[in-house]
Amino acid sequence: MERSKAVATALVSVLLGGGALALAGFALASAAPHQAAKVCQPTTPGNCTLTIDSYPDALAGEHGKGGGPHPDWVSYSDFNLVAPTNTTVTMTINQYDSGGALNNKAFFGRVWGTEGGTAQYMIPTDKGADTPVQTLSKVDPSNIGHTFTLRGIPGNASPLFVSVPLPASPSTNSVQVGDATYGSPVRVTFSFKVKGPGVYEWNCEFPCGGSREGQFGYAMSAYGYMSGTLTVK
Amino acid sequence: MNSKKEKLTGMYISAFVMTVVGVLIGVYGPARLMPRSMSDNMHLSILTIVVFTIAAAPVAAGVYAVALHALRHWTHRGDNVPAPADDQTREHPVLVTSWVLASTLLTVFLLIWGLGALSVDNGGVGRNPLVVDVTGQQWLWTFSYPGTHVESPTLVLPEGRTVVFHIKALDVTHGFWLPNMGVQVDANVGTTTEIHTTPTALGSFDVRCTQFCGLNHAFMVSTGTVVTKEKFAQWLSAQSAKA
Numbered sequence: 001m002e003r004s005k006a007v008a009t010a011l012v013s014v015l016l017g018g019g020a021l022a023l024a025g026f027a028l029a030s031a032a033p034h035q036a037a038k039v040c041q042p043t044t045p046g047n048c049t050l051t052i053d054s055y056p057d058a059l060a061g062e063h064g065k066g067g068g069p070h071p072d073w074v075s076y077s078d079f080n081l082v083a084p085t086n087t088t089v090t091m092t093i094n095q096y097d098s099g100g101a102l103n104n105k106a107f108f109g110r111v112w113g114t115e116g117g118t119a120q121y122m123i124p125t126d127k128g129a130d131t132p133v134q135t136l137s138k139v140d141p142s143n144i145g146h147t148f149t150l151r152g153i154p155g156n157a158s159p160l161f162v163s164v165p166l167p168a169s170p171s172t173n174s175v176q177v178g179d180a181t182y183g184s185p186v187r188v189t190f191s192f193k194v195k196g197p198g199v200y201e202w203n204c205e206f207p208c209g210g211s212r213e214g215q216f217g218y219a220m221s222a223y224g225y226m227s228g229t230l231t232v233k
Numbered sequence: 234m235n236s237k238k239e240k241l242t243g244m245y246i247s248a249f250v251m252t253v254v255g256v257l258i259g260v261y262g263p264a265r266l267m268p269r270s271m272s273d274n275m276h277l278s279i280l281t282i283v284v285f286t287i288a289a290a291p292v293a294a295g296v297y298a299v300a301l302h303a304l305r306h307w308t309h310r311g312d313n314v315p316a317p318a319d320d321q322t323r324e325h326p327v328l329v330t331s332w333v334l335a336s337t338l339l340t341v342f343l344l345i346w347g348l349g350a351l352s353v354d355n356g357g358v359g360r361n362p363l364v365v366d367v368t369g370q371q372w373l374w375t376f377s378y379p380g381t382h383v384e385s386p387t388l389v390l391p392e393g394r395t396v397v398f399h400i401k402a403l404d405v406t407h408g409f410w411l412p413n414m415g416v417q418v419d420a421n422v423g424t425t426t427e428i429h430t431t432p433t434a435l436g437s438f439d440v441r442c443t444q445f446c447g448l449n450h451a452f453m454v455s456t457g458t459v460v461t462k463e464k465f466a467q468w469l470s471a472q473s474a475k476a
Binding site: 107110112117151155227 | 371384
């Protein structure tokens with residue numbers, strides 16, 4: 001009798017423990033950010049275009065009016081990017097933020113993994129006027145706003161590594177973006193080829209998060225600000 | 234009720250069976266459970282795990298056999314004080330001496346093996362090693378080849394040539410780990426750590442971080458490849474031309 005009671009107690013404990021774990025997992029999954037997908041728009045067969053922005057705060061873009069819980073954190077406009085398989089993605093990033101020096105200047109000051117190993121840069125004047133587009137394979141690493149660095153996870157997707165430095169914007173004029181006002185953006189355009197299906201991870205490699213050792217705290221340590229995914233499907 | 238001899242015989246048999254199982258796990262397990270060996274360090278690591286598992290098998294089997302014997306024969310239910318077990322062993326000098334002697338010999342053997350393995354791992358790097366500078370930062374490994382202008386997000390190594398890694402971190406502590414090479418060492422800020430290995434098999438491998446280093450630590454995985462010396466020279470000159 002005592003033995004059967006002990007066995008029943010053990011079984012109930014295991015079931016309750018398993019249920020609590022499942023509940024915690026469900027709650028965590030539900031709490032994860034679910035942002036609307038930014039889909040690469042087809043242009044010609046095998047080609048598509050994708051445009052995103054990077055801001056000095058979270059007042060524009062997906063965090064909504066008021067900037068969400070951390071309006072002063074730097075942010076990209078979108079972090080759930082989607083592209084079709086076997087496509088050349090032409091990406092344009094409007095970079096509105098100021099900047100500083102990279103901590104791995106030689107490496108992240110270079111353009112990696114794009115077609116031709118270059119990107120096209122339009123860096124406005126301090127008054128915000130457009131300048132001629134330059135095709136560059138590296139930029140001044142001591143004046144970077146952010147980087148867009150995309151990598152595949154071995155075993156999870158076809159190999160891919162793209163890293164493009166985004167120079168700081170020198171512009172001091174006023175441009176309205178949603179409810180926020182910034183200087184004119186640096187416009188960077190580059191292309192890269194995606195192959196089979198998979199999920200890639202991207203983030204900024206400029207130490208722009210503030211706080212903590214290495215300046216990789218706050219916005220750099222939370223999903224939905226300076227990192228995201230590119231889903232190829 | 235079984236006699237004392239019968240009970241102990243059962244314990245000895247279970248100890249023997251578990252020893253055999255442990256030895257079989259030692260012989261066949263590590264090669265299947267551990268990453269594929271691609272370097273001399275990894276060969277030694279796998280061999281060490283095999284030897285240590287085999288050496289530990291009879292000790293573990295002995296402990297488990299006694300525990301099972303106790304659970305089976307010495308379990309007492311009820312509030313009354315149990316009668317002394319009829320199969321107790323007291324003041325058995327031969328058993329105690331054998332146990333202490335065997336444990337001592339085993340421990341000394343493992344110590345000597347471990348020191349020898351460490352000595353081999355820390356031994357000289359021979360002539361003409363390839364030096365690779367490894368930089369860890371949140372959340373990427375980058376590699377450069379001193380004497381050239383080559384930098385790369387992937388690690389390319391020549392087969393059969395000793396490679397010396399000079400490892401540093403730029404922000405927080407990372408852990409430089411090549412699972413197939415048997416190489417793992419911390420990457421620290423402000424200090425360069427060094428470790429070496431000799432790739433012995435062609436193919437690809439992962440470069441991982443073993444220190445929790447922030448948001449995308451799980452994605453801090455790069456790809457490495459071991460190629461022939463000729464292909465390595467071609468790759469190096471092609472990268473130099475791009476740099």
